[in-house]
Amino acid sequence: MVTTCFGAGTDVGCVREVNEDSFLVDASVFAVADGMGGHHGGDLASRIAVTEVAALAGRHHGAEEATHAIVAALSAAHRRIQALGRDDGGWYAGTTVVAAILVGSGDGARWLLANVGDSRGYRFTADGLEQVTVDHSVVQELVDSGALTPEATRTHPERHVVTRALGGPVECEPDFFSIPVEAAPRLLLCSDGISAMIDDSEIAAILAASPDPRDAADRLVAAALAAGGKDNATAVVVDVMGLTEDEATYDADTTRTTLHQKLGAE
Amino acid sequence: MNLELVTDPAAATSQDWAWRPGDWYAVIGSGTCALLPPEEKDRVARVWELVDAGEGFDEVLDALIASGLRQMRGFVLLGDSEGETRVVVRGPARAHFETSAGPVDVVGQSGTTWVEQVLTGVSARVIQVGASETDQDLRLPGGLVRVSRVSHPAGVSGGAAAAAEPNAEPTAEPIAEPAGEPEVDPSAETAADLPPHPDSDLPPPAPTLPAPVPQPAPTPPAPVAPPTPSPPTPSPAATEPQPEPAPEPAPDAEEDLEHDGMTRAGLPVAAEFPRTHPGLPGQPPVPEVTARPVAKLVISNGDLIDVDRVVIIGRAPEARRFTATEQPLLVAVPSPHQEISSTHLEVRPGSGADLGAAIVTDLGSTNGTVLVQPGLPPEDLRPGIAVQLIPGAVLDLGDSVTIQIAKP
Numbered sequence: 001m002v003t004t005c006f007g008a009g010t011d012v013g014c015v016r017e018v019n020e021d022s023f024l025v026d027a028s029v030f031a032v033a034d035g036m037g038g039h040h041g042g043d044l045a046s047r048i049a050v051t052e053v054a055a056l057a058g059r060h061h062g063a064e065e066a067t068h069a070i071v072a073a074l075s076a077a078h079r080r081i082q083a084l085g086r087d088d089g090g091w092y093a094g095t096t097v098v099a100a101i102l103v104g105s106g107d108g109a110r111w112l113l114a115n116v117g118d119s120r121g122y123r124f125t126a127d128g129l130e131q132v133t134v135d136h137s138v139v140q141e142l143v144d145s146g147a148l149t150p151e152a153t154r155t156h157p158e159r160h161v162v163t164r165a166l167g168g169p170v171e172c173e174p175d176f177f178s179i180p181v182e183a184a185p186r187l188l189l190c191s192d193g194i195s196a197m198i199d200d201s202e203i204a205a206i207l208a209a210s211p212d213p214r215d216a217a218d219r220l221v222a223a224a225l226a227a228g229g230k231d232n233a234t235a236v237v238v239d240v241m242g243l244t245e246d247e248a249t250y251d252a253d254t255t256r257t258t259l260h261q262k263l264g265a266e
Numbered sequence: 267m268n269l270e271l272v273t274d275p276a277a278a279t280s281q282d283w284a285w286r287p288g289d290w291y292a293v294i295g296s297g298t299c300a301l302l303p304p305e306e307k308d309r310v311a312r313v314w315e316l317v318d319a320g321e322g323f324d325e326v327l328d329a330l331i332a333s334g335l336r337q338m339r340g341f342v343l344l345g346d347s348e349g350e351t352r353v354v355v356r357g358p359a360r361a362h363f364e365t366s367a368g369p370v371d372v373v374g375q376s377g378t379t380w381v382e383q384v385l386t387g388v389s390a391r392v393i394q395v396g397a398s399e400t401d402q403d404l405r406l407p408g409g410l411v412r413v414s415r416v417s418h419p420a421g422v423s424g425g426a427a428a429a430a431e432p433n434a435e436p437t438a439e440p441i442a443e444p445a446g447e448p449e450v451d452p453s454a455e456t457a458a459d460l461p462p463h464p465d466s467d468l469p470p471p472a473p474t475l476p477a478p479v480p481q482p483a484p485t486p487p488a489p490v491a492p493p494t495p496s497p498p499t500p501s502p503a504a505t506e507p508q509p510e511p512a513p514e515p516a517p518d519a520e521e522d523l524e525h526d527g528m529t530r531a532g533l534p535v536a537a538e539f540p541r542t543h544p545g546l547p548g549q550p551p552v553p554e555v556t557a558r559p560v561a562k563l564v565i566s567n568g569d570l571i572d573v574d575r576v577v578i579i580g581r582a583p584e585a586r587r588f589t590a591t592e593q594p595l596l597v598a599v600p601s602p603h604q605e606i607s608s609t610h611l612e613v614r615p616g617s618g619a620d621l622g623a624a625i626v627t628d629l630g631s632t633n634g635t636v637l638v639q640p641g642l643p644p645e646d647l648r649p650g651i652a653v654q655l656i657p658g659a660v661l662d663l664g665d666s667v668t669i670q671i672a673k674p
Contacts, residue, residue: 063593063596064593067590067593068590070590071590108598132586134586134587169379169380169382170331170335170379170380171331173589173590174589174590175587175588175589176585176587176588176589176590176593177584177585177586177587177588178584178585178588178594178596179584180582180583180584180608182582183582183584183608
């Protein structure tokens, strides 16, 4: 039985009026979605995506079964988002999504990550921060083809254009990534409001300095706002218990008791 | 002209589709019509099942694109329901409509995934997917047929044909039909829905023609008046004036999605998929999951692994960027001294010149992999370079772990 502890933070940012990001945190299923589209379609779209992914929570999955379950969930989300626009005048809404789900058990426990669009999954280990997912974005394609250096993506005019999204005119397949939990003791899922505002070294420094995943998530969002907050910023940080160094600093039951005591409820 | 001659044939034939021989497949059913290029025989069979069963536009579209869009150079899907006509065009095809708001052309374009349009008050439709060798329309109520052009209701000309002959009445065909070209009954034309398809007998396939020549340039349709100026009993949808139809929904969609200000959606493009499959030019790539294993891996810890998909082997292997339909098999091998990398190497079924053989690639392991092929001296695998494996070959990963390649 793999136990996780986790934290999440989200903020509308300094420029935008609506927070179109949504996130999901459950014991074994996590997701961040970054919506887009008129008529408040963006926040609905991202909410639909995380709601469909949430249906996977509370069940135990084998690795192969889980990939099919995620494809089905994202496909259902895609159709719901499409219907959203179709029923209301023919506009389009869309959303990115990055999801992480615990699969397998015991020695075989793994993180299965899935992504559509440019919301990212990172892992943070003793070796540092590594981006696990590969963005579905115009700039990523340019990097893959050798036309752009990774550094140049941060200023490229099309850096926010995604090439896959849920709810668009074409249904898009997610890409999957499978990692043993030991190789990803801490996961970060985030929208581009985090990853485009602060660079990887700053993300790594914050994750290293924040043993509690809730602090880590809050600080990442705060740092993105401090850097300008040009977009909605959302971060989900997940630690696998027993694998991170400071596991003793967080215990859900203890924390709850303490909080209740502090509030005088007990 | 006597009354029966006008009304009876019109009533009978207004439900028919007109077609001209070609090499595209047309699948015509009640309410849905799909056209596919000649190389899409497999999809045609599936689409036919759905169309013949009376499935709607969405179901047929799902089936059409289920096995991927990239390989399919073009298609047209047309659906009528409740007074609305939906059309999707991809690749070298064009659809022409006469609507209550005037003529509308939907032309497939290179570089986009497809062009979609929703129309109301459609009275006639013509789809051209190749050069027709004849101006003579054949007819059928529904079914599967090889075409260069289809139109409905039968007997209405339009699009390129109308443009070529500006004087031609929409209903006047230059060549007399064997059955006699009936005037199109106005009331029949306003019926937007197609009749239920009576039987599923396939009409005999038309002789195969050379590859279709795409319409060189979308000819703007001649300013012909709508075929029936004032239909006596228009369907409710037909009375709604069509608001300025947008010619290309795809770029619009992109712009709508841009609203976020930061994150924007583009459309999938072929260049997005950087994974290139080796293979013979012009041949479809071998799927990463093959029906039969090409080899069996005998691992020194006793595991037997069939190579019928990508197999990734290591101390704690990770799989990067795969799809649900091409799931790699992850095989963990013991490495008490950590000599084996967490993701050490992969073995996959070969394609192209390597078809039928297993291919090994060292995935950048720290300590490398030694390969001994039968009758050859040991060689170090170079990271990222694929090597074909001969049955009897042995891979040494370190920490006393070896993998022997056996016949499946």
